[in-house]
Amino acid sequence: MNIGQAARRSGVSAKTIRYYEEIGLIPAAVRTGAGYRDYGEAEIETLRFIQRARSLGFSVKDVGGLLALWRDRSRASADVRRIARDHVLAVEQKIAELEGMRRTLVALIDRCHGDDRPDCPILDGLSDSCCH
Amino acid sequence: MNIGQAARRSGVSAKTIRYYEEIGLIPAAVRTGAGYRDYGEAEIETLRFIQRARSLGFSVKDVGGLLALWRDRSRASADVRRIARDHVLAVEQKIAELEGMRRTLVALIDRCHGDDRPDCPILDGLSDSCCH
DNA sequence: TATGAAGCTTCCGGTCGCTGGAAGGTCAAG
DNA sequence: CTTGACCTTCCAGCGACCGGAAGCTTCATA
Incomplete structure (x- = not known):
């Protein structure tokens, strides 16, 4: 899935997704042959998580912490x-x-x-x- | 009066006073022979006005508008x-x-x-x- | 098959309201 | 004469993005 569709499905704008990648909040996306970022369902889930945490006012830094805990099954x-x-x-x-x-x-x-x-x-x- | 004392007496930091001058919120201060900014009571008054308006959450732009009205006796x-x-x-x-x-x-x-x-x-x- | 629009890429600059720091000049006290 | 506290300018950075330019790719339509 292209970044545009990922943006539509997650509620996070394409610009912002790129920004989150740049600052290391999310890992670098897989690329297609043409260099386009390619997203799957798991990435959309993550972006939605981020979107909801941000909408509750958590800072991007805090969201990083929450994401780490989210992924850590032994948290x-x-x-x-x-x-x-x-x-x-x-x-x-x-x-x-x-x-x-x-x-x-x-x-x-x-x-x-x-x-x-x-x-x-x-x-x-x-x-x-x-x-x- | 030096910028440091003006800062103490107005509640606006020296850095911020210089910044306000730079963006044109306040007019450029008079300088001493050595190039130091020199403030009088009127300037302190203005800085206090700004400080209070900012502490009520007005944007710097709004403060500019309020300052203009404050100075305009026919407002x-x-x-x-x-x-x-x-x-x-x-x-x-x-x-x-x-x-x-x-x-x-x-x-x-x-x-x-x-x-x-x-x-x-x-x-x-x-x-x-x-x-x- | 050509073409044009819509999408993607990177990079750079701007937003707002400051704050910090470096490099250097000035002033008053001891 | 030195020390330390001022002052000056300039440049960079914060947080969380957004806008736009220049240049690809992809897809639908003529």
């Missing part, structure tokens, strides 16, 4: 769990950070009448030491 | 409000995305016993079409 599920728990903590921290921003922004926006007059509590808030 | 507060509202929407979207990830991750982690055995619902979940 300890605790190792997988640790990676996932660390990641969930990072996600929660990011959410908290964004909610802090959101709160401050909404508070500023609520106080701004938002018409053609120049006085603006949003800009005032950014001028004073409003936040943190 | 319409509606213009500021629009930038802020657009940004808050983007922040909310990002939060929703992260919460979706968090939900899925927590569900997977809860099902994983996390010991030295190899069977692991987290990896299974990443293999199947679990999400989306």
